[in-house]
Amino acid sequence: METKEQIRVVVVGPRGKMGREVVRTVLSDPELELVGAVDRTLSGVEVGQALGLPETGVILSTNLNETLVEAKPDVMIDFTNPNSVRAHVEAAIEYGVRPVVGTTGITQDDLRKWDEALRKQEIGGLVAPNFAIGAILMMKFAAIAARYMPHVEIIELHHDQKLDAPSGTAVKTAELIAKERKSLRQGHPNEEEKWAGARGAEFEGMRIHSVRLPGFVAHQEVIFGGVGQTLTIRHDSITRESFMPGVAMATKRVMTYEGLVYGLENLID
Template identity: 75%
Template sequence: MTDSKIRVVVVGANGRMGREVAKTVLNDPLLELVGAVDRSLDQVDVGIVTGYGETGVLFSTNLGETFVRSNPDVMIDFTNPNVIRDNVYTALDYGVRPVVGTTGIPQEDLQAWDGILREKEIGGVVAPNFAIGAVLMMKFAAQAAKYLPHVEIIEMHHDQKLDAPSGTAIKTAEMIAKERQRMEQGHPQEEEKLIGARGADFEGMRIHSVRLPGYVAHQEVIFGGLGQTLTIRHDSIHRESFMPGVAMAAKKVMAIKGLVYGLENLID
């Protein structure tokens, strides 16, 4: 290992996303896995769990102790909103750059993290979606909204996802809202026979959430115009789809000061 490698701790490394992240770090020549944290495992080699082979990096259940022992540059965290807040504040206390893929984080936390990061003159990344194709979908959708302002969003995820709508859907709607004026869609006398049938309302556009086993992460942005429709869709059929974006964020965060929200802000 050389000093030029970016030293990474993966939190939630025994989860479905965490294992993919750990393997990505282990396979990237510019990254070095120096720690793995998970509340379910302790003193077990990460490589044995991920199928990579022995690495000498052992799981720990204590994040602070892992930071002290491994002296990382970056923490990658794909846990859940119930624990991510404490994890990020712990990382900030130790001067470790957070790269976070958890959605549902309150705006006040994002603002607080940005302030602390700027004081410490280091960077952080929070992204609703690390799949580069999904980021392109959001950018294309924002561009299309300039010409086709009538739009609805349908996002589909596995049935273990805790938040709805997804962070990607909300981020897409935010990007679209910047490109069109607020407008009420549909018939002005429209009536829902069942509450929620028309989905959530965001600046006049509708967002629909589907939760079923078999899905990973999918989204359609459907535009309607005179005599035409346009559908922009992205499908993540495996969690490895997020990994190129995760690796890119872990590298680019080293040159950032403050918090970057959204992977689209890291794409040239």
């Protein structure tokens, strides 16, 4: 029987909270092979030793370009930060490596530029604000509900070390809702904020509120109001393991298409 060739993966930021889970996921999936790991400051140390895992045979490097050349990966997985990820993605595409990005704060200009570059290389890439399958379903259900209950507000709650607000998931949810309803001025027309920001951010007439506290991982409520009723759609990621099935799926699916896909929901229809 012919053995299916493994997908070769480089993980950027393997010592971060998400990066550690990604490394574990790659190591445990028989269809994936960890061939490189790039850290911002630590090099020359075996990945398993650095992360408290069994020996992997992969040595940490601080040089992404060298790793992409020497390891010859098929996919680069990056959950770092917007300031770093742009250079990482551009390098990956240049070397014909497919980026799978979970970093939020990516601009529409970035997405357009990356899509064009990926198509020139005839490879695929993925940027997703959330990899939890339940969160993707929450966004889809919210978009459907908005057709019938257009008055809506979003509350997203994350750990207090998150850098961007609102979250990428909240932004994506709002964008999906906006496609299903017209822009709507919600609340009283003479509403006045006694404290600036009390009503949250505004997008196409809906309000988005960000909570940052220790103890949270990633949570979101989409609250709809109608005559005599409310509807709340909520998703909670209790641990970062919740994102890993989506990461594994994306890593495999990105091998099958060209251009950039924005949002994991586009891969699960």
